Amino acid sequence: xxxxxxxxRTRLFDRLSWALDNQWLTNNGPLTREFEExxxxxxxxxxxxxxxxxTVALQLLVHAAELTxxxxxxxxxxxxxxxxxRWLGLKPxxxxxxxxxxxxxxxxxxxxxxxxxxxxxxxxLWGRPCAVDALEKLAADRGLRLFFDxxxxxxxxxxxxxxxxxxxxxxxxxxxTKVVNAFEGGAIVTDDSDLAQRVRSLANFGFGLQSPSxxxxxxxxxxxxxxxxxxxxxxxxxxxxxxxxxxxxxYRRELGQLPGLSLIDFDPDERQNYQYxxxxxxxxxSGLNRDLLVELLRAENVVAQRYFSPAxxxxxxxxxxxxxxxxxxxxxxxxxxxxxxxxxxxxxxxRRVCNIVRLAVSRGSELTAxxxxxxxxxxxx
Numbered sequence: 567x568x569x570x571x572x573x574x575r576t577r578l579f580d581r582l583s584w585a586l587d588n589q590w591l592t593n594n595g596p597l598t599r600e601f602e603e604x605x606x607x608x609x610x611x612x613x614x615x616x617x618x619x620x621t622v623a624l625q626l627l628v629h630a631a632e633l634t635x636x637x638x639x640x641x642x643x644x645x646x647x648x649x650x651x652r653w654l655g656l657k658p659x660x661x662x663x664x665x666x667x668x669x670x671x672x673x674x675x676x677x678x679x680x681x682x683x684x685x686x687x688x689x690x691l692w693g694r695p696c697a698v699d700a701l702e703k704l705a706a707d708r709g710l711r712l713f714f715d716x717x718x719x720x721x722x723x724x725x726x727x728x729x730x731x732x733x734x735x736x737x738x739x740x741x742x743t744k745v746v747n748a749f750e751g752g753a754i755v756t757d758d759s760d761l762a763q764r765v766r767s768l769a770n771f772g773f774g775l776q777s778p779s780x781x782x783x784x785x786x787x788x789x790x791x792x793x794x795x796x797x798x799x800x801x802x803x804x805x806x807x808x809x810x811x812x813x814x815x816x817y818r819r820e821l822g823q824l825p826g827l828s829l830i831d832f833d834p835d836e837r838q839n840y841q842y843x844x845x846x847x848x849x850x851x852s853g854l855n856r857d858l859l860v861e862l863l864r865a866e867n868v869v870a871q872r873y874f875s876p877a878x879x880x881x882x883x884x885x886x887x888x889x890x891x892x893x894x895x896x897x898x899x900x901x902x903x904x905x906x907x908x909x910x911x912x913x914x915x916x917r918r919v920c921n922i923v924r925l926a927v928s929r930g931s932e933l934t935a936x937x938x939x940x941x942x943x944x945x946x947x
Contacts, residue, residue, distance in 0.1 A: 570910075572910060577797075601788070601796045605800075606730075613754075616753045616793065619750050619751060620717055623737045626754065627761075638659045643715065648878045660878060663894050668691040668898055669690065669695070670701065671894070675701065675704060685711040686701060686704070687715055690714060695719065698733075699725075701733070712734055714735075717737065718841060730755040748792040748793065769784065803839075807838075809908075810907060816913060824923075825852065826927055829844065829846075846902050849901075852927045857872070862926050870903050873903070877896065877899040
């Protein structure tokens, strides 16, 4: 999990050579503009502003929208979602998730709104879109800005509409581990042209702002080298998504009938990038907890990830704040594992991983007992 997807290196080197020959390496060059156009087209959005990474992209949105006070978001997300908001002096307010999707539960969001709330940030977890319509109605009724962290969801759809057109704006990640990567990068996509222009100015030291900004702007521009990689990765995206889907379907065939284990599913009527293969372990049925399964896999040189675990509210600096009770989040965070996938993983690799998982889950109680004996012996020694 997390290996960069395969690309056609000749195309990348040709683009890099073109940039070097033209001596335009940064500052909104031709490759960067082309990348923005192609991302906007894929997302079905009117505007795209690419940035050096997705964390800064979210921070630019917070600045551009002049948010204050509190921002509601899920705890079941990568820490960068919360850190981006906290870094700017705002307070992340964590809400519980819908246990069926892992995404924000609109009912818990509604209950969390206070006079200090200025925005909601939904997360399309593992590429499965949020309850977009309900969140858009809630934000409109309460007069709140609505953004989506779409780091996992490029190329995905909700009710046939592409991710990238929901809320006031959405943020993509082009980190090296993502299905489309630019070595490192991010993007803001939106139909709000005024918001896009403000973001673009803030990303370039504040030049061109029509009104004063306390932030003054920063340097969040994407380089031509990153754009070259992003374009080449976009070229490969259809094939990578197809390969990811075949990986997912193989995992489902191999593990789908295993008691105590389930794969997160995707709506067959929607388009997906299948970047993640996530399994959920029920210890009550399998006799095996998630953490022991991860240790067993790593002992066999299989790098699986607790994704995302612990949840944000269980991490510092957030766990030191007043206690937050998020039962659905905590239950899911304690049970999920991301298994290896991507275009560099072979079918035989997947079958080997599945053999280990099947053995571990089918003998979960025995392995758990042996593990406790081993730990106990170690403590005595």
